[in-house]
Amino acid sequence: MEALAVRLSQLDAQVEGAIRVVMFYDTLMRRRVDLPALARASAGLAQCAAGIRLHGTGRAIRMAPDGREAPAPGPIPSPGTTPVTLDDEEIGEVWLERPGTPLPLDEVLLDRLALATAAVVERYGPARTTMADPALVELAVSSETDEAARARALRLLGFAAGLPVRVVAVRSQLPLDRLGVLLCPARPVKAAPVGDVGVILATTVDPSRFPDGVRAGIGAAERPDRSWQQARIALRFTAPRRPVVDHGSLGAPALLAQVPPDVMRDNADVAAIARLAACPDDVETLDAYCATGSLRRAADLLHLHHSSVARRLVQIGKALGFELTEPHGLMRAGLALMAWRLLDD
Template sequence: MRGLLLRLSALDADAENAVRVIGFFDRLITERAGLDILVRNTAELAGCPAGLHAPGKGLSLRADSGAAVTAGPVPAKAVVRSLEDGVEVWVAREGEPAPLDDMLLERFAIAAAVLLEHSSVPLPELGDPALVELVLSESVGTAERSRALHLLGIASTSPLRVLAATGEIGGRSALLGTVRAVLATEVPQVDGRLGVGPLLPAVDAVKSWRAARTALRFTSDSAPVMWWERLGSLAILAEQLEPPDIAALHDVQVLDRLGAEPDLITALEALSATGSVRKAAAAVHRHHSTMTARFARAESMLGFELDSAYGRFRLYLALMLRRLRDNPE
């Protein structure tokens, strides 16, 4: 279907081809297609970006030909058809308009008006937790997510982080399984562990939520907060490794044995973070002379030195893998 309008126009912008365009939109109306489908299929038909702007419903949808629907403003170069209540549909074609563009915009506008009335968007009586859950659902489209954000008072293009928390935390939130999801722009203090997702346009909150859950898996009692941005290439480990794979690693098994000694894992995490025996000892409130002996014993069991860059990296990696194993999704 991609670029069908251009091919029809190249043949002849006559009544027969106009009827085909009308029939295309009539089918979408008859099937009560979602607004995402309407915008995406219109862009496919036109062979150029197309969109729907309905500020009263919190919708600002756009799609490029062959691409997914996203949120975005009406381009300055777009040709716009206005409806009631400030609703607009548009196409943004490079170069000269196609002969059937007027027909496409007219039928796009009619279809938008009808489907806006029938679209399965959240109702105003839904409370914040239900709306937050809808915003973070993998199964809803951009239109439903934008509408839920609108009812929460959040513009779909506003920057937003999603937090994954194990403890109580304020803000617009919902308990999803055993983890509390929070829509936020700032990162507050929390009593418990916290995974911080990246700052993204609010309509992409589901991506930030996915990243926040991954970041949460890398937290520990001594490092209760983890930001997605600070994981870097470590994030791929969460996608590629299962807990049994991690449990079979020699370094992780040794750390499990060392974990039987009080505070030794915490001390090793402090050493990994600071690179200094004295600073690590201060972090766990121990004298550095006692920590030297404990670290030497850890070295003998691990089989590598902890005072080299290589050793500290290997220790850090093993500690992070252990957190990942102990915090399955």
């Protein structure tokens, strides 16, 4: 390597510098440094503050050229951040806080720092990647898997024996790895696509951590196979006003998921809702009224005057064939709306 660097230096001084940067990081890897030491060495080499951030922890490691922690955020990183990738998943980013114009070798340094960071994370942690082999995830959640094979799959996924594992079924434009990190920033979590649904396995799930734009069904059982069945059912009950549904909160309406689709289509109330769907405003009004059980609260939710909502409900009741303002009519409408959405799943 040294002989190659000497020969190349006779052709281009910048190439020699790049080779020396590569050798510098190769030496760090042989010494098995941790992330703070890696950031400290990088800052010393670059003679400006260097930073490392992992998505799984959210904490930034920033070191100054003198080897101490950088006291405060520096200027906008230049030439920008470089992603850290492990197993085809972006797990973090690295950067240099160099004021002014970047130096010619900054890009090479950042590339090597990103590679070294991935190697350190793979060796020591603090976090493994979120994405998992879909076949392994499917084995863990399948009801046809025997318990010995399921336990082995969970162990390979990183879940300790005896830990409860809950399953979440999601539909989201947000990448599954980012979503998994948001849900469980400090606990074991794995994700993979299975068919047209994203699957997330975690020891705990906080429904409040789901970002906007995500539809999610959360299984209540601690066994992954049972939790997966429940998560898929809960996902079918999600709606614009209820994007995240925990199966444990469904109660008796969960039984609707067991009704054959043809039986639901033949029901007069469900068929009436299907016809009503030609007017989205009517469906939205009915949904708000069923969700609140109150004319005035539905009006507040829709940002309309209560008299306007009342007129709409009269017309909707005529289309459905029963009085919505009566308790029995409200129950019928709510169940029919749920059943119609299950057909649309």
